[in-house]
Amino acid sequence: MLPAHAPEFFTTLRTLLGPERCITDQGLLLPWECDGLSHLRQLPIAVLLPETRAEVVEIVRLAAEHGIPLTARGAGTCLSGGATAAQGGALIAFTRMKRILEIDPVNRTARVEPGLVNVRLSEALKPLGLAYMPDPSSQTASTLGGNVAENSGGPHCIKHGNTTMSVLALEVVLADGSVIELGHARGRTEGPDLRGLFVGSEGTLGIVTSITFRLERIPPAELTLLASFADMRSACNGVSSVIAHGILPSAFEAIDDRTIAALEHAGKKSGYPSNAAAVLLLEFDGAAESVRAEADAATALLRAAGALRIEEAEDAAQRARLWKGRKGAYGAMGRLAPDLYVMDTVVPRSRLPEVLPAIGRICDELGLPLANVFHAGEGNLHPNISFDGRNPDQVRRVLEAGRRIVEVCLKAGGALSGEHGIGTEKREFMPLAFGPETIELLHGLKAVFDPGRLLNPDKVLPEPVTCGEMRPAVLRGRSA
Amino acid sequence: MEVNRAPCTTRSFGHGFAEVDACVHCGLCTQSCPTYLLTGRESMSPRGRLWTMRALGEGRLQATEAVLADLDACLVCRACESACPSSVRYGAVIAAVRAGTRRRSFVRRTLFALLPRRGLLQTFASCLRLWQRSPLRPLRALLPPGLRRMEAALPEVPSAAARAALPRFTAARGERLGATALLEGCVMSVLFQDVNRDTVTLLAAAGFDVHVPPAQTCCGALHEHDGDLNGAHALLQRNAIAFESVPEAVLVMNSSGCGTAFRDAERSIGAPGATLTRRSVDVTRFLLEHGERLAFRPHQGVVTLDAPCHLHHAQGETTAPLALLARVPGLALVPMKDAELCCGSAGVYNLDHPELAEATLAGKLDHLAATGATTLLTGNPGCILQWRAGVRARGLAVEVLHPVTFLARLLHT
Numbered sequence: 001m002l003p004a005h006a007p008e009f010f011t012t013l014r015t016l017l018g019p020e021r022c023i024t025d026q027g028l029l030l031p032w033e034c035d036g037l038s039h040l041r042q043l044p045i046a047v048l049l050p051e052t053r054a055e056v057v058e059i060v061r062l063a064a065e066h067g068i069p070l071t072a073r074g075a076g077t078c079l080s081g082g083a084t085a086a087q088g089g090a091l092i093a094f095t096r097m098k099r100i101l102e103i104d105p106v107n108r109t110a111r112v113e114p115g116l117v118n119v120r121l122s123e124a125l126k127p128l129g130l131a132y133m134p135d136p137s138s139q140t141a142s143t144l145g146g147n148v149a150e151n152s153g154g155p156h157c158i159k160h161g162n163t164t165m166s167v168l169a170l171e172v173v174l175a176d177g178s179v180i181e182l183g184h185a186r187g188r189t190e191g192p193d194l195r196g197l198f199v200g201s202e203g204t205l206g207i208v209t210s211i212t213f214r215l216e217r218i219p220p221a222e223l224t225l226l227a228s229f230a231d232m233r234s235a236c237n238g239v240s241s242v243i244a245h246g247i248l249p250s251a252f253e254a255i256d257d258r259t260i261a262a263l264e265h266a267g268k269k270s271g272y273p274s275n276a277a278a279v280l281l282l283e284f285d286g287a288a289e290s291v292r293a294e295a296d297a298a299t300a301l302l303r304a305a306g307a308l309r310i311e312e313a314e315d316a317a318q319r320a321r322l323w324k325g326r327k328g329a330y331g332a333m334g335r336l337a338p339d340l341y342v343m344d345t346v347v348p349r350s351r352l353p354e355v356l357p358a359i360g361r362i363c364d365e366l367g368l369p370l371a372n373v374f375h376a377g378e379g380n381l382h383p384n385i386s387f388d389g390r391n392p393d394q395v396r397r398v399l400e401a402g403r404r405i406v407e408v409c410l411k412a413g414g415a416l417s418g419e420h421g422i423g424t425e426k427r428e429f430m431p432l433a434f435g436p437e438t439i440e441l442l443h444g445l446k447a448v449f450d451p452g453r454l455l456n457p458d459k460v461l462p463e464p465v466t467c468g469e470m471r472p473a474v475l476r477g478r479s480a
Numbered sequence: 481m482e483v484n485r486a487p488c489t490t491r492s493f494g495h496g497f498a499e500v501d502a503c504v505h506c507g508l509c510t511q512s513c514p515t516y517l518l519t520g521r522e523s524m525s526p527r528g529r530l531w532t533m534r535a536l537g538e539g540r541l542q543a544t545e546a547v548l549a550d551l552d553a554c555l556v557c558r559a560c561e562s563a564c565p566s567s568v569r570y571g572a573v574i575a576a577v578r579a580g581t582r583r584r585s586f587v588r589r590t591l592f593a594l595l596p597r598r599g600l601l602q603t604f605a606s607c608l609r610l611w612q613r614s615p616l617r618p619l620r621a622l623l624p625p626g627l628r629r630m631e632a633a634l635p636e637v638p639s640a641a642a643r644a645a646l647p648r649f650t651a652a653r654g655e656r657l658g659a660t661a662l663l664e665g666c667v668m669s670v671l672f673q674d675v676n677r678d679t680v681t682l683l684a685a686a687g688f689d690v691h692v693p694p695a696q697t698c699c700g701a702l703h704e705h706d707g708d709l710n711g712a713h714a715l716l717q718r719n720a721i722a723f724e725s726v727p728e729a730v731l732v733m734n735s736s737g738c739g740t741a742f743r744d745a746e747r748s749i750g751a752p753g754a755t756l757t758r759r760s761v762d763v764t765r766f767l768l769e770h771g772e773r774l775a776f777r778p779h780q781g782v783v784t785l786d787a788p789c790h791l792h793h794a795q796g797e798t799t800a801p802l803a804l805l806a807r808v809p810g811l812a813l814v815p816m817k818d819a820e821l822c823c824g825s826a827g828v829y830n831l832d833h834p835e836l837a838e839a840t841l842a843g844k845l846d847h848l849a850a851t852g853a854t855t856l857l858t859g860n861p862g863c864i865l866q867w868r869a870g871v872r873a874r875g876l877a878v879e880v881l882h883p884v885t886f887l888a889r890l891l892h893t
Contacts, residue, residue, distance in 0.1 A: 023521065027547035030535055031528035038505040049520050076522065077507040095520030115520070117511055140563070141507045266567045331565025334504035390538070 009066040013048060016058060021049040021096070032091055035076040035083040036138075038339060039389050039398070040424050044071075044085035048092050053171070053179070053209040059092055060207060061177035063454055071456045072203040074115060074143030079342050080423030082150060082202045086457045092207065094145050100124055101210060108215040109168060109185050114145020114208050121213070130215045133160035136419070137327040145208050151200030153419030155251040155326065156283070158377040160216070162419065164199040169212040172198060172205075175450040185212045197445075202421050203456040205449040219250075219285035223295050224313035224322055227302045228276035232256060232372075235278040236352035238305030239376045242282075242298045243349065249298065251283040252377025259329050259373045259384070266332035270325025271318070276308065280376065281326055283319075329373045330384060336369060337386035341398050344420035345409040349379040355412050359383050362404045366397045380418030381409070406432065422460045430462050493537060493580045495709065495748075496572030500537065503530045503568050509560035514822045514840045515553055523550040526560035526570055533577045543581050551577065553836060555829050556705050557789035557822035562796075571794065572747070578707030587627065592706065595666040596698040596715055602643065605670045609637040630831050635671060635865050643673050650680050650690040657687035657770065661729035663719070663742075666698040667861045668735050675861075678888035679734045679763055685891060686771040691729050695722035699738040701790075704748075705827045713749045716741065720752050723759070731760040734884055736791035736860040737827065743795055762791060763884055764859065765800040776808045776890040783886075784816045784853035786844070786867070788860035792820050801859065801883055808890055817847040823858075825866030841870045849876060857883045 014022045023029060024046045033041040045068070050056045063070045069089030076083045076093075085091050094115035101111040105128045112121060118139040121132045135154035136142055142152070148170070153162045160166075169183035183195030198205055229235040235254055242249070257277050263270040272279050282298060284291045299310050313319040333340050347355045356372065363370035363385060374382045383405055387394040406416065406429050416426050416433045430439060442461055446453075509526040510516050516525035523532060529551055535541035551574070558571045584592075594601050611617065612634075620631050637643075646664060660683050664676055680690045700715035719742070723731060733739030742760035745753030767774065785805065791797045798820075805813055824830055824840035848856060848871075856871070856878050858864055867880040 020519070020521075023523075025544075025546045027532075027541060027544045028521070028523045028550065030541055030547075031522040031525075031531040034505070036506055047522075075507055075510055093520060093522075095516075119511075138506070138508065141510050266565065268565065268567070328508070328565030331504055331506045331508055332567075334502045334506075334566030334568065338501035340504040 006066040006068060009062055009068055010046065012062055013046070013059065016055065017048060017050070021051075023047040023049075032076070032093075033084070035073070035078040035081060036342070037079050037081045037084070037423065037425055039341065039395055040081045040084065042085050042087060044091045045088060046090040048090060049096050050092065050094070051096050053173070056092065056173050056207060056209050057177050057179060060173050060175065063090065064176055064452060067452065067454065069454050069457050070207070072114075072145070072149065072207045074146030074149075075117065075138075075141050077138040077142040078146060078150060078423065079344065079420040080150075080417070080425040082421050082423035082456070082459060083146065084424065086459075089457070094143060097209075098143070103128070105130060107185075108217075109212055110215055111185070111210055111212045112144055113210055114143060114148070116144050118142055118144055118147060125215060126218070129218050131218045132166065132213055133157075133216050134163045134166055137330065139327075144211055144213075148199055148208055148211055149201070149203050150419065150421040153375065153378075153380065155253050155323075155375060157419075158252055158375065159248055159250040159285070164196060166214045167195060167199050167211060168214050170195055170198055170208050171210040173207045173209055175206065175452060175455050179209070180206075183212070187214065200421070202423060202460050204446055204460055206455065221288040221291045222250075222283060222285045222319070223291045224319045225280075225282045225295060225299065225310055226272070226313070226322060227280045227282070227307040227310045228273045229278045229280070229307055230276070232278040232356055233353045234306035235280055236356065236376065238280060238302045238307060239352065240349050241301045241305050243377060245297065245301060247294050247298050247301075249282045249294070249377060250285040251281065252375070253281040253326055254372070254374055254376035255279050255281065255326065255329065256372040258369070258371035259333075262332045262336055262371055263325050263329060266335045268325060268328060268332055269321070271321050272325055273309065281322060326373065330382070333371060333384050333386055337388055339387050339389040341385040341387065341402065342420070343381070343383045343385070343402060343405060344417050345381050345383075345406060345414055346418040347379045347381065347409050347412045347414035349377070351412040351414070352376065352379060355381070355408060355414075358408045359405050362401055362408070366401050368394075368397055368401055375418065378418065379414070403429070424459060427458075427460055427462050430460070493533075493576040495576055496569070497533075497537060497576040499569045500530055500534045500573045502566050503527065503534075504566060505531065506565065508565055509563045512559040512563040512821075514555060514557065514559075514824070515836060518836065518839050521550070523547075524553060529554055530568070530570065530573065533573055536577065536581075548581055552582070553833055555789075555822050555824070555826035555840075557826055558793040559789060559820065559822060562793045562820070575704050575707070575709060578705075579709040580707075582707030584706060584708070588706070592703055592708065592711070595702065596700075598669070598697075601666060601670060605637050605643065606640060608634065609639070612636060629834060633831055633869070635868070637670065638673065643670060645669075646673070646676055646680060646692045648692050648694060650684050652687045652689050653684050654687055654773070656689060659689045659691060659726060659729040660732045660766070661691040661693060661723055661726045662732060662734075663696055663699060663738055664692060665735050665738055665861075668738070672861050672864070672882065675734060675882045675884055678882075678884045679732065681888050682763075682767060682771070682774065682884060682891065683732060685893070686767060686773050688770070689729075691726040693722045693725045695725065697722070699741040701737045701741040702827050704741065712741070716745050716749050716753055716756065720745065720749070720755055724755065729759070730766060731756065732763050732766050733760050734763045734859065734882070736762065736788040736795065737862065740790040740794040762795065762797050762800060762859070764804045765797060767887075768800045768804045771804075771807075774807070774887075775892040776887060777892060778809045779811055779886075779890055781854040782812045782814050782852050783855045783857060784814050784848065784851040785819060785883075786816060786823060786856060786858040786863065787820045788858055788863050789822050789826070791859055801857070804887070805857070805883065808887070814851040814853055816851050816853075818844065819847075823863050823866050823870075825860075825862035827862055830866055837866070841866060845870050845874050845876070848878065849874075854878055855886065856880045857886055859883050
């Protein structure tokens, strides 16, 4: 059964893609109604699964012709609703476009299709002694196309940078179906950096069909430390102290006691001490001597900050176990309640000791269980709130907590998102972080690339009506 | 964008279904799922299937033909359970939902009804063998497609002599270290009685008495996968009683499907199943820990190991097979890529979903060829059959064996 409106759109696509790759059955569409942010849902009118760039172009062209909004989606692990369909819109899912097109070990670049899962690239590079550094906690599932759309971070991005630092070039299908190349595999571009503009634009400006990444050599040595503390404040002070002394770990993570309890509860042997109120997970990479020196210096500083115990991972297996706990922490919270809201905000590192208790108070007041696991070195917080999405009152309280947490973080000089993006989750907060002029400019930018507002609309930017002072020229540009 | 205000009225699918609430929809399971890797469709992923099942439970989704088809296409390999950071017991959820939704054909029900009835099963096997060797066999072209596929997928049935029942008791050789008991199984006893005999040989050589209690029956794993929870649980009850006749014996399992059914017995049927859960152990783990007395001759040729899903993911036994094989002096054991991914056998899945099963196996065969192995070892009857069919179709010179058979051949006597 095809949706009633724009029947031509569907019949043409069904012929092009076949019924397996053009999903319109209501029951089969249901599991596509949200991404990792499961309390905000929108059933797509169709899901399209292209296998080639030509098919993507055809889908975009047809969507433009029939006025169907399109949302690009990788694995759907996004935590801000970026990969959820727009009202009346279709999803274009890249799960079948997952080839590695080229690896150039000499120039250390790789060109891939957007549906390739992050960890699959690392697996392919490993025998060559090469690595793709950005490692979002979702890396075993999330796609590189999605990582580019969200400019994803990860534990090791404190040293190696978010996704954008590794993106050399993008092939993009624009809203009218034309294909452009942004950036260059050799890393040099003339004029403004349009590649940088697209990374993190959450699929609102165009649809990426291939990505060229910069690769790194696998670091010759790695060393992992686990430091436990009697309270989170000392742990946070330890973080600031290490960084203030000019030491840059390749990862610097904090995990609180509730997260450790959740891991235990889910039956995961994380190796984190169950009696600590907070633990820090640090990693150093580089030449063996410098790694040792940095780790020793950090150990002394953390002790001075009040660390109860500092352990060093003895081998690769123990290191992997420590990381598995960190990367599975959010999933493990599923044992606490049926649903989970993973927030993403940033505060200056120095403000962590006061912001964390403030967030705790908000959740206490609203009667919501909170657990914190976050990229401490970057001040990138992830308050995790457990709730039951079937209870409307709990959902209301969760949304309220989200708003108040954002306000606290912004007031402390922070930012809306460190790595999960804005999506639908935080678009209403954009005016809290940006002045009307900036938002107006962003609307204008969107209009330049997507005048028909068909590419992932209703994301990132707040509804234009809420920005009362919008200039007519910009409005004209958008509706052209 | 609508904020979720789904009704709280939950239709209960019964035992095990509540586990669905532990999923946080993170999606970390997706890359472990063979059907998702092939199709890229959310409704063919563990996360999507859990979402679908939860919606069925909440009453906001109708169990239409299309919805059930994608649920039925699940292999229940449970690789997603290994990947899940929340340790969601996916197998329990889908078994509960299948019990409430699966429509089972007459042929299927008849076939499954045979499994626990040893006499009838052996008669059926004899008839099948007669048919397989009969000049009338070309007439199978006239069978309806479903039955024809099933007929073609069935392996050659061994002779009645090869299928003879195991002795009820085999004494330990040399000094007696303890007692074990063996489940002969349904498929195992018809198609792989040689593996059962080799298991007895190894256990006796290791110094253990081997009991084969006569009251035992099929473990019920296939029934459970098929959504016949009541049938499966009744069989577990019978086995729990049967193995009480040898209360001090360790239940050594040589089929990972049956092993999982026993290991999960307490969860499935409560306290009466505890004896099966507590006492059962995979044969590789048992021989690793208690087989000091076994000595093996060296083996020429490269060997690789495929992990049966129900051993690796469902039972979490990821190390014993490798560690046991390391006892063979100088064994050239080459790891196979994606060895922990399902081969597509999945009980009788290859009969229901031949295309998906074949596509799943195709990738695995590539990895097998890349190892250069001449012997592939895997510890589950369904997997052995699936691999043998694939190896034959691909024309690979690889012998597919149960690890027990491989070790029994090399045993110093």
